[in-house]
Amino acid sequence: MESGLISVDRWKRGSEAYFLTHMHSDNTRGLCSKWSNGPLFCSPTTASLFPSRFPAFDLSLIRVVTLSSWISLSLRTPASGDAFTFHFMAIDAHHCPGSVMFLFRGDFGCFLYTGDFRWDSECDDAKATLADAINHFPVDVLYLDNTYCNPIYNFPSRHLIAPLVADIIASHPSHDIIIGVDSLGKEELLVRISRILNTKIWVWPERLHTMHLLGFKDIFTTDTTLTRVRAVPRQSFSIQTLVELNTMCPTIGIMPSGLPWVKRTYGGDANLSGSLITASYNARKNTNGPRKKNLQTVHKFHDYMYSVQYSDHSCFEEIGDFIKLVQPKSMKGIVASSSCYVDPLYYFGRICGTSQPPELLLMRPQQRRGNKAIPSC
Numbered sequence: 001m002e003s004g005l006i007s008v009d010r011w012k013r014g015s016e017a018y019f020l021t022h023m024h025s026d027n028t029r030g031l032c033s034k035w036s037n038g039p040l041f042c043s044p045t046t047a048s049l050f051p052s053r054f055p056a057f058d059l060s061l062i063r064v065v066t067l068s069s070w071i072s073l074s075l076r077t078p079a080s081g082d083a084f085t086f087h088f089m090a091i092d093a094h095h096c097p098g099s100v101m102f103l104f105r106g107d108f109g110c111f112l113y114t115g116d117f118r119w120d121s122e123c124d125d126a127k128a129t130l131a132d133a134i135n136h137f138p139v140d141v142l143y144l145d146n147t148y149c150n151p152i153y154n155f156p157s158r159h160l161i162a163p164l165v166a167d168i169i170a171s172h173p174s175h176d177i178i179i180g181v182d183s184l185g186k187e188e189l190l191v192r193i194s195r196i197l198n199t200k201i202w203v204w205p206e207r208l209h210t211m212h213l214l215g216f217k218d219i220f221t222t223d224t225t226l227t228r229v230r231a232v233p234r235q236s237f238s239i240q241t242l243v244e245l246n247t248m249c250p251t252i253g254i255m256p257s258g259l260p261w262v263k264r265t266y267g268g269d270a271n272l273s274g275s276l277i278t279a280s281y282n283a284r285k286n287t288n289g290p291r292k293k294n295l296q297t298v299h300k301f302h303d304y305m306y307s308v309q310y311s312d313h314s315c316f317e318e319i320g321d322f323i324k325l326v327q328p329k330s331m332k333g334i335v336a337s338s339s340c341y342v343d344p345l346y347y348f349g350r351i352c353g354t355s356q357p358p359e360l361l362l363m364r365p366q367q368r369r370g371n372k373a374i375p376s377c
Helices: 045-054 126-138 157-171 185-198 205-213 238-244 279-286 290-294 314-325 345-353
Strands: 006-008 018-019 040-042 062-064 072-078 081-090 100-105 109-113 141-144 177-181 231-232 249-255 298-302 305-310 330-333
Touching: 045 062, 045 205, 081 126, 100 126, 126 314, 141 314, 157 177, 157 185, 157 249, 177 185, 177 238, 185 231, 238 249, 249 330, 279 330, 314 345
Parallel strands: 006 018, 018 040, 040 062, 109 141, 141 330, 177 231, 177 249, 249 305
Antiparallel strands: 072 081, 081 100, 100 109, 298 305
16 A cells, blocks of 8 residues: 555544544544544544534544445545555444444555454454455454553453442442543443442533433433442542542442553563462463453452453453454554553464564553554555
């Protein structure tokens, strides 16, 4: 593909078409209400969020994409001005509402860009769609969400976590409960908790507006008198806040995340950073049967705080299953840094027929999360 033709989750000038995988802030960095660099392709749900996220955005630039169907797109190449036609498909990424991965094919070959994705037991339809598509068009290059591409990260499917969170809440009947969430994502967790406990959940006003846009009308409220369960912005969630809240009313905090908060050295390899879940990873290696994925999924590491292993990113085992299905000829990680960055080729290069790098390619601590985008291609 000619350089500068398309960009995914990158918004600088110089491309003929732009693709947005989902509406998280690290993927929209560079987008603003005045942005007008070209047509922007995204899912229907993501398109519905634009007016609230970018109030003055020119909605005529948005091209709403039907999921699971091939779409043809003709562009003019920047260098020659000749017409260039390729095909793409959006597939549900099961990360947050509206999130998709993009599969591109044309004379240049076949590229798959996952964006952020979760490849667990809840995405069987997406698995079938992708398997059928790549059966006809094998993937040359996989651009992979490698956030948890490290064997210390191996958490259970999301549907197993909601009952555990509900149990924590039910076991503290006299406490207020706060759950740390982002401005988009983990809606299904909150809905399941609400249904299990038959209670509404408080959210802040902007979050309630988003919930209504997503079709959740009756479960969420901004009235604190209707419920003791509150979903609060993750950035306002801290032990210090919980300590202060407990001076006024007994309060328990719950942080659903695949990323542990407390880190320590991983004993198996000095090059790998570890975490609270290292012990559960080691235990799982020596445990057989269905219980192995339920070990240490809930951890109380403070009198007022619980951590639960609920993530909207794929864990190490799921990444491996995904790569085995795709069988790409080559792949690149799209996350430039994470809590313990590992080049996916280190563990999975053999699936691509690529020699394993001689050592772990770890991101230096001072480096930051980079743009997640297909390089100009």
